[in-house]
């Protein structure tokens with residue numbers, strides 16, 4: 001016998017009762033300020049809630065509104081983002097703040113077109129701001145919400161499939177028809193985060209238990225159906241901690257592209273058939289015009305990005321004469337300099353470089369010998 005499709009209105013009532021009793025206290029839930037909600041949503045992309053909470057509080061303390069963010073220096077913005085990764089999100093937030101000041105009188109717009117025109121704002125973020133801040137009937141479908149709805153509706157298509165997305169939108173709009181869109185959005189996200197967990201869903205305490213098709217058909221752990229996934233690519237890279245005994249050498253990444261404007265150690269990817277030591281020597285010569293002979297391997301670390309996994313070979317390179325780095329006449333086109341460990345700690349860095357700092361450089365006082 002075919003099971004009846006879950007009724008959105010009835011499900012929404014149960015969901016909202018559950019949310020009223022179980023919602024977590026999160027700082028962005030205490031406000032309806034669209035800017036604060038935008039900041040929290042951007043921070044929460046690919047980052048865990050417990051990492052975001054202190055970062056959000058720090059950020060709002062430092063940049064409490066759109067004008068303060070728009071006017072801040074880029075270095076300060078990057079520094080405030082440290083620990084969250086994916087730094088382009090911070091730069092996009094600042095660009096968005098400037099555009100909002102320039103074109104929308106400093107107020108975050110509500111309409112699809114204006115919101116989606118802001119840098120870093122995609123369909124999910126726009127829907128989250130519209131529903132959470134403005135209480136407009138717009139869906140905010142993140143990975144948690146996808147999982148809940150794939151199970152509730154027992155979808156046999158992957159979550160990203162356009163047929164699934166159309167079913168999600170229809171069901172959520174049905175839930176919002178007679179209820180506050182803000183509450184429906186928040187509650188769905190919370191249910192995905194606390195109850196409808198990927199591997200151990202807590203169906204017994206779930207407000208959808210009676211309606212959930214996957215629960216009734218015994219397909220919960222088969223939903224969502226996985227989509228096609230590209231395997232993560234393995235990359236080998238090398239970094240050199242250049243030191244004159246007291247300071248280390250860092251250079252700034254280019255102003256465009258991946259991890260723009262962050263400070264890093266010199267180095268780069270290994271070429272085919274190249275050993276890490278040989279790659280370091282080549283990179284130091286190409287980037288800085290210096291010939292290294294006595295580098296010492298200090299360790300290896302692994303760092304994962306969304307689409308690749310990097311094995312980083314880290315060397316210590318002692319430099320007799322810091323004024324010769326970069327080599328005189330070498331035009332690197334990138335700001336660079338020598339910093340004590342204390343000074344370097346104040347610079348925004350990509351996560352892998354920050355790991356190198358904490359593992360092999362930090363712990364030393366600013367005037368200590370390295």
Ligand code: SF4
Pocket residue numbers: 148151152195196197201202203206207208209212214215220
């Ligand atoms: S009943 Fe279980 S599978 Fe269905 S929505 Fe609730 S927690 Fe998820």
